[in-house]
Amino acid sequence: MRAIVPALVFALSLALALALALPAAAQVTVNPGALDQNPAAPPASATTPPAAPAPPQTGATPSETPKSPAKPKPKPKPKVQSKPAAKAKPPAAAPAAPPAAAATPPAEAPPAVRLGTAPENLTVPAAPPASPLLPPAAAAPPEHPNVTPPPPPVVAAAAGExxxxxxxxxxxxxxxxxxxxxxxxxxxxxxxxxxxxxxxxxxxxxxxxxxxxxxxxxxxxxxxxxxxxxxxxxxxxxxxxxxxxxxxxxxxxxxxxxxxxxxxxxxxxxxxxxTPPPPGPPQPAVPNAAPNDPPSEGKPPPP
Incomplete structure (x- = not known):
């Protein structure tokens, strides 16, 4: 009887440890950094919580102390193999351009000039340019004269009143x-x-x-x-x-x-x-008067 009790306690402890270790083993974590650095290194083992000690059996005597069961070894996690990178295809060769008739030299960009500074090749003329010659203004058309038509002939024998x-x-x-x-x-x-x-x-x-x-x-x-x-x-x-x-x-x-x-x-x-005003006699010019000032009437000239 004494030999059976420790065996039962060991079996129960082992079953409890396996039940607690299965969910932790099902979770697989992948560390991409670790795979890139050393793919041959085994993955880090997950921490397994310690198994709780089994409670003492009721039928056992105090003098008989059960032995602590041995801790089960954690199952190793499956290795995650990274897929090999797809081989890059070589770029297709571009079609050869037809030969140019004549090579055109690249256009030279104008020199950059900062604001507030004058370019080095700036030349300032010594005198301002001459004023453009404008054609003379067309002469004003003559005013249409008020032509008076000849009066109709008077007929003495014509009827009318x-x-x-x-x-x-x-x-x-x-x-x-x-x-x-x-x-x-x-x-x-x-x-x-x-x-x-x-x-x-x-x-x-x-x-x-x-x-x-x-x-x-x-x-x-x-x-x-x-x-x-x-x-x-x-x-x-x-x-x-x-x-x-x-x-x-x-x-x-x-x-x-x-x-x-x-x-x-x-x-x-x-x-x-x-009706235009009738032409009058010309008025005398006022001395020291501006060209656009109207002539003063009845006022003495300025001193």
Whole structure:
């Protein structure tokens, strides 16, 4: 009986040690550094926790002390063999370039110049360059003269009369005619002389003519001839053409005789701005005056 108890204790201790050592042996660690340095060296053994002493059996007497079981040897870890590196293929030879017709020498880079320093080959001219020669300016075109057309002829036997209407004067004509008689010519000259005295006066000339509705162009041209005849008389009286407005309406007359010309004189401030000032006598030059200063009027010259 005494020989069986130690055998049982040894068997239990061995089984417990094996149970504790199996999980530690299953864990395999690889140290790449160690493999690279010395692949033939065995891997470091994992630390195995000490086996706990088996508890004493209940049936054993105090005088019989069980012997401590021998520690089992740890199992060696499997060696991890590193795979051999794949052999590098030699690089493919590049295709030979065709021979160049002529070797081009490499372009030389310009010398670097630091900021704030002048290059060594900088040459400063002794005198500034000459001013470029500019072509002469084109001469200003001549001003368009205010050409006064010749007044239309006065026909004594031409039909027509002068009628005063609210806001203006009405002049009648014979059908299919643009001739003026002495009465209508005198009325136009009087209107022109009065309008020439007022720089803000504008004369509106509205002409009409009778004709067939199937041919509106013929009455329109006849009304334009009558308006141009009235404008020629007004310009001969002194009214500039910029202050005479013509309207040839043909058969569009609403009330009154169909063959007529209505003249309406109105006042316009725009006509004052558009009318150039009349030429006056030249003013004496002021001594010691700047070229762009306007001449002073009624002021004594500076000392």
């Amino acid at each position: 002068v009628i005063e209407v609210p806001g203006g004067t009405r002049i009648t004509f014979a059908p299919e005619s643009a001739d003026l008689n002495p009465a209508t010519d005198a009325a136009l000259r009087q209107i022109g002389s009065e309008a020439a005295k007022n720089p803000a006066a504008v004369v509106n000339v509205i002409a009409y003519a009778s004709g067939a509705k199937e041919d509106p162009s013929t009455p329109r041209r006849l009304s334009l001839d009558r308006a141009l005849a009235a404008r020629a008389v007004l310009m001969a009286a002194g009214v500039p053409s910029t202050r005479i407005y013509l309207r040839a309406l043909g058969t569009a007359s609403r009330d009154g005789p169909p063959d007529r010309v209505d003249l309406v004189v109105v006042t316009s401030q725009a006509a004052v701005a558009a």
